[in-house]
Amino acid sequence: xxxxxxxxxxxxxxxxxxxxxxxxxxxxxxxxxxxxxxxxxxxxxxxxxxxxxxxxxxxxxxxxxxxxxxxxxxxxxxxxxxxxxxxxxxxxxxxxxxxxxxxxxxxxxxxxxxxxxxxxxxxxxxxxxxxxxxxxxxxxxxxxxxxxxxxxxxxxxxxxxxxxxxxxxxxxxxxxxxxxxxxxxxxxxxxxxxxxxxxxxxxxxxxxxxxxxxxxxxxxxxxxx
Amino acid sequence: xxxxxxxxxxxxxxxxxxxxxxxxxxxxxxxxxxxxxxxxxxxxxxxxxxxxxxxxxxxxxxxxxxxxxxxxxxxxxxxxxxxxxxxxxxxxxxxxx
Numbered sequence: 363x364x365x366x367x368x369x370x371x372x373x374x375x376x377x378x379x380x381x382x383x384x385x386x387x388x389x390x391x392x393x394x395x396x397x398x399x400x401x402x403x404x405x406x407x408x409x410x411x412x413x414x415x416x417x418x419x420x421x422x423x424x425x426x427x428x429x430x431x432x433x434x435x436x437x438x439x440x441x442x443x444x445x446x447x448x449x450x451x452x453x454x455x456x457x458x459x460x461x462x463x464x465x466x467x468x469x470x471x472x473x474x475x476x477x478x479x480x481x482x483x484x485x486x487x488x489x490x491x492x493x494x495x496x497x498x499x500x501x502x503x504x505x506x507x508x509x510x511x512x513x514x515x516x517x518x519x520x521x522x523x524x525x526x527x528x529x530x531x532x533x534x535x536x537x538x539x540x541x542x543x544x545x546x547x548x549x550x551x552x553x554x555x556x557x558x559x560x561x562x563x564x565x566x567x568x569x570x571x572x573x574x575x576x577x578x579x580x581x582x583x584x585x586x587x
Numbered sequence: 588x589x590x591x592x593x594x595x596x597x598x599x600x601x602x603x604x605x606x607x608x609x610x611x612x613x614x615x616x617x618x619x620x621x622x623x624x625x626x627x628x629x630x631x632x633x634x635x636x637x638x639x640x641x642x643x644x645x646x647x648x649x650x651x652x653x654x655x656x657x658x659x660x661x662x663x664x665x666x667x668x669x670x671x672x673x674x675x676x677x678x679x680x681x682x683x684x
Contacts, residue, residue: 374665374666378665378666378667379666381666381667381670382666382670385670401588404588405588409588409590409593412593413588413593413596416593416594416596416597417593417596417597417600418597418600419600422596422599422600423596426588426592426596430588436589436592436595439592439596440592440595440596440599443595443596443599443600444599447599447600447602447603447604448603450600450603450604450606450607451603451606451607451611452607452625453604453607453629454603454604454605454606454607454608454609455607455608455611455614455622456607456622456623456625456626456629457607457608458607458608458613458614459619459622459623461608465609468605468608468609469605469608469609469610471608472601472604472605472608472609473601473604473605475604475608477633481626481630481633484626524647524649524650525649525677527637527646527647527650528649528650528653528654528673528677529653529673530633530637531633531634531637531638531646531650531653531654531657531673532653532654532656532657532669532670532672532673534630534631534633534634534637535630535634535654535657535658535661535669535673536657536661536666536669536670537626537630538627538630538631538634538661539661539662539663539664539669540664541626541627541630542627543627547624547627550624550627550628551627551628551630551631552631553628554627554628554629554631554632554635555628555631555632555634555635556635557632558631558632558635558636559635559638559639562635562636562639563639563643566639566641566642566643569636569639569641570636572632572636573629573632573633573635573636574629574632576628576632577625577628577629577631577632578625580628581621581624581625581628582621585620585621585624
């Protein structure tokens with residue numbers, strides 16, 4: 363792997379971005395189905411679909427469904443959502459340098475900025491706005507559509523959940539591979555992967571924050587040079 | 588799940604996404620250089636997160652196989668090849684289990 367690092371900071375072509383967006387969209391649809399199956403019976407089908415359309419965040423929605431099922435109150439759910447959402451601030455700040463446009467447009471595309479559209483926008487050779495919009499619309503439609511299928515069709519529709527689970531690490535392996543710029547970057551990336559693996563195992567209660575915290579930590583190493 | 592709670596969750600999530608991207612001032616150059624180094628380690632962290640379930644058990648063998656397959660061909664830096672590697676890894680691991 364080290365031998366290939368003579369290639370500096372490549373970006374994916376439009377064809378690769380479209381392929382990644384559609385294949386990831388399929389995986390997101392399956393997760394939407396799972397959410398619909400989980401939340402539909404307790405929340406009501408239309409409210410589960412509205413949650414996917416308005417909140418549009420798998421981690422927040424699954425956390426809310428789990429807390430509600432365990433009898434958690436509004437305070438606990440809002441606190442969990444606030445904590446889970448803090449990483450979005452970091453993703454937005456990282457993405458900002460590739461979104462050279464006005465405040466209104468940036469505020470508009472913010473709704474569609476999730477982990478996956480962020481990754482594709484950072485990987486694209488184009489400016490980030492059309493990528494976030496294009497991929498974001500695909501992900502939004504598949505997430506809400508999947509939720510509707512799950513909410514109305516029920517548990518018989520989650521047969522492909524394991525295959526969908528496999529799509530996310532594959533996507534992020536691809537995104538990490540093209541984001542590495544040099545040998546030092548490769549070392550930081552491998553360290554972040556291994557460090558996250560260890561910390562997620564050791565501290566499962568804060569697992570959602572670990573990738574951002576570790577990425578910031580390894581990026582600080584040598585940053586002053 | 589009440590409607591007002593749903594709207595609060597939607598508002599919180601949107602504000603968190605808009606904060607870094609639109610609402611907060613642009614970061615100074617030094618911070619921007621640091622932020623530019625974050626994506627690759629962050630993506631690696633997301634990969635790691637996918638491999639451990641919330642109950643600390645490992646992901647299923649096919650998911651681990653898909654990740655291994657993708658990692659093997661990651662030096663190609665091409666998404667179609669990484670995707671093919673992931674599918675092949677998933678299929679091999681699923682066939683073996």
